Amino acid sequence: MKTRLMAAAAPLVLGAGLLGGIPVTAFAKDAATATVATYSGPFAKPSTLDLQAPDFTAYKDTDWQPAIEAGIAAKRQEIRAITLARSAPTFENTIVAIERSGDLLGRVYSVFGQLTSANTNDTLDAVDTAVSPLISALNDDIYLDERLFARVKAVHDSPQGKALTGEDAMLLQTTYDKFVHRGALLSSAQKTELKAMNLEIAKLETAFSQKLTTATAAKAPVFDTAAELAGLSQAEIAAAAALATEKGHPGKFMLALNNTTQQAALSSLTNRTSRKRLWDASVNRTSGGDAYDTTAMVTQIATLRARKAKLVGAPDFATYQMYDRMVKTPGQAMEFMKGFVPALRATQDREAKLLADAAKAEGQSEPLAPWDWAYYAEKVRKARYNLDENQIKPYFEVWRTLEDGVFFAANKTYGLTFKRRADLPVYHPTMRAYEVHEADGTLLGLFYFDPFARSNKRGGAWMNNFVEQSYLHGTKPVITNTLNIAPPAEGQPALASFDDVMTMFHEFGHALHGLFASQKYPSLSGTSTARDFVEFPSQFNENFGTLPVVLNSYAKHYQTGAVIPADLVTKIKAASTFNQGLGLGETLSAAMLDNDWHQLTPEQAAQAPMAFEAKALAASGLATDLIPPRYRTPYFRHIWDNGYAAGYYSYIWTEMLAHDGWDWVEKNGGMTRANGEHIRKTFLGQGHTKDFGEMFRDFTGHDPQVEPMLKARGLK
Structure with a gap:
């Protein structure tokens, strides 16, 4: 998103072949066989609902752990068969076989991962705590198995492997790279050490996430x-x-x-x-020295990650993480981010003076403080642009925004149509489900929408696949978008802020990325891309939300039905570059803090987290005393649990891609079906079948350019 960079990527889900699976050696062969043979729970076979959609009416809290353990055991058997095969390794019997494995685990965990993020309880949290180390161990036992890697390497180095093209070649390369990245080239002693670290990291990340969710509600x-x-x-x-x-x-x-x-x-x-x-x-929600304090966990996670990077031969964890990114090194990422600092700091200083003057004019004698910034920014915005958030909200009823705005834009651009499915089970009564059809009527997939905040839902917004598209498995996408819009009081309309509206368009950009997936292999399908590419389709899709023809379709007063007045739209657009000191500043400082954390040595990582944060923020060059990071260290879920470690910069990087891409759309006729086909053909339907830079050049005809973003942000 442009100003509210939510957790747009899905929670960590174990799709078949995506993470590769579960430890082959942790259970004896007979035990694994017995577990699989005796499992007859609700996930034993694919759901009989349309497109294998999850049947939430069939699941009990006590079902999850047996199902996950059975999925782990099944994955072990499948991987063991590949590893011990007598036949010479080939692309089909090794690489594709690994990709095929893990159906049961993928079926279970794609639903379980969503529930523990969006509708959790003490039982689910306990299961999550119990199974996360098992899954970590499973992945280690696969990727650190010398015999299995020998087969993968043999295919990778063979004439057959070198002759592969297209998606087959990409699958072989990404599979080989993943094995190497996860430690396949280490010695036996190093592998043992790495397994122990991975196990401890997995436990800590799960504990951090659960404690943060609890603290956010409790505080x-x-x-x-x-x-x-x-x-x-x-x-x-x-x-x-x-x-x-x-x-x-x-x-x-x-x-x-x-x-x-x-x-x-x-x-x-x-x-x-x-x-x-x-x-x-x-x-202070998780740094008050009480039972909710996460700072000790942060120290442990950061230290273990730094030790892990050193063990595998990387100079730091950020370098280790960026092996498959569009941006290749943390130095390049930091150089990109620092390029914004001079203009942004000047903007922050200018806006701080403006807000301090407004506070003084209102009679405030104390200096401007962080808790004053948003209040006086809103006052100045009202005065300067005659714009009040309470004027805006009545025009953005949540379900009308979804159906007449988000869906409307997808129809006009891509020809998609949507049909409400009230008969499909959901895990919470405030959700809705829809069929998604192509222009010719073909069923493309299913889409679920869970919009409202709950005390048992983690913060932010994200997209997740219940079912991944894959021609190998014969599956079509079943996708959910999850947000945290403030729920209405009983009997009141569900109204969204303009920020919420942009989040809806943002997350649906991820959904389109998943719905348009047209790949053979699940690990290359849809949103299975690099962290610094996956946010590009979502940020790009935000632009449709403010097109006049789209706004006129959904931005209607919930009481009168009147379309949002043109002068109010003009004010919204005029105000869009105001308060960039906060809008971009909090995101940039968080991204730089993330990068700083993950370039530490093990010794440096062991220091007190808040002391390190203070030093890092002071060195950023930004006014972090008045505008702290979007997430401070003790509640930075993105980097301590959600897979964005050394990757939070991707929101800013992909915003650049999105503005540059939208510049192409505007220069080529705007929201048209022809442009929609071009978007889908060049990147939105490509998954990870090509190099990310190549996809962007296919779309725009050039390498990424930062100028459109600077212009959109009012910094140029």
Whole structure:
């Protein structure tokens, strides 16, 4: 996204062949055989629902662990058969066979991973804690098996392997690279050490995620009176009262925390003490020295990752992570990010003075503080652009935005049509499911939408595959988008902020990437791309949300049905480059902090996390005293659990790709079916079948250029 860079990628899901599987040696052969033979639970066979969609009515909390353990055992048997095969290794009997393995585990974990992220409970968390080390060990036993790697290497080095083309060649290369990356070339003693580290990292990452989810719910501040929430709408105050009652504080008011440092209510709360209370709750949620503190975990994870990188011969964990990226080294990533600092810092200083003047004019004698920034930015925005968020929200009812906006744009650009499926089971009653059809009526896939925040849902927004598209397995995509829009109070409409609207378009860009997948192999399908490419389709799709023809379709007042006034749209666009000091600043400082964390030696990583963060932020050149990172170290889920370690820069990198790509669209006729076909043909339907730079050049005709982003951000 442009300003609210949510967790757009899906939670870690073990698709068949994607992570390769489970330890071949951890269970005896007979035990594995017995486990598979006796498993008869709900995942024993693919779902009988359309496109193998998950049947949530058939699952009980007690089903998950037996199913995952059976999936692990089945994967072991399948990998063992490949490893011990007497026939000479070939592309089909080794590389494709590895790709075929793991159906049962993939079926289970694609659903389980979504539930533990979006609708978890104590039982699911306990299962997650129990199985995460088993899965880590499974992957190690596959990728560190000398006999299996010998077969993979034999195919990779053979004349047959070198003669492969297209998707076959890409599968062979990525499989070989993955084995090497995961330590296949290490000695036996080093492999043993690596397995122990991976096991401990897996445990810590799971524990970090669970503790953060719990803390984010537990640290929501409670207010005694509605007067303390002055500035919020009546609907927002009613929602705060309902949340307080739900959490055991009847008669009081509770503001739920978002996963980010900034909280939406900070822009509206007129009571400065209330703003500070909300701010303190946000930034200290997991660093207060209590049971919710994650800083010790962060130290352990960072140290283990640095040790792991050193063991496999990489100078640091960031270099280790970037082996398959579009940007090849952490130095290149940092150089790219530092290029924004001079103009951005000047913008931050200019905006800080503007906001400080506004605070002084209102009678505030204290210096501008971080909890003041959003409040006075909103005041200045209202004054400068005559724009109020409460003017905007009534035009963005959630379901109309989805169906008449997000879906409308996909129809006009790609010819897609959507049909509500109220008969398909969902895991929460506020969700909806849809069939997605091609222009000729062919069923393309299924799409689920889970929009509202819950205390048992992790923060952010993401896309996930319940079923991955693959011609090898004969499957079509079944996809979900998950957001954290503030739920309406009972009897009130579900209204979205403009930021929420952009998140909806963003996540649906990921969904299109998955829906348009047309690959043989699941590990190359759809969104199975590098971290610094996967956010490109999603950020690119945001641009459709503000096209006049699209806005006029969905931006209608929930009471009157009136289309959003043209002058209000003009104000929104005019204000879009205002407050870049915060909008880009918090993301850039978080990305640089991530890069700094993952270039440490093991000795450096062992230092106190908050002390290191303070030094890193001071060296960034940005005004982080007033605009801290979007995620501070103790609640930076992206990098400590969600797979974005040394990869958070990808949001800024792919924003550059998205603006450059949209510049091509505007110069070639805008939102047309012809352009839609070109987009789909060059990158949106390509998965990881080509080099990422090649795909971008196929689309735009040139290498990435930063100027369109600088222009869009008002920095040029």
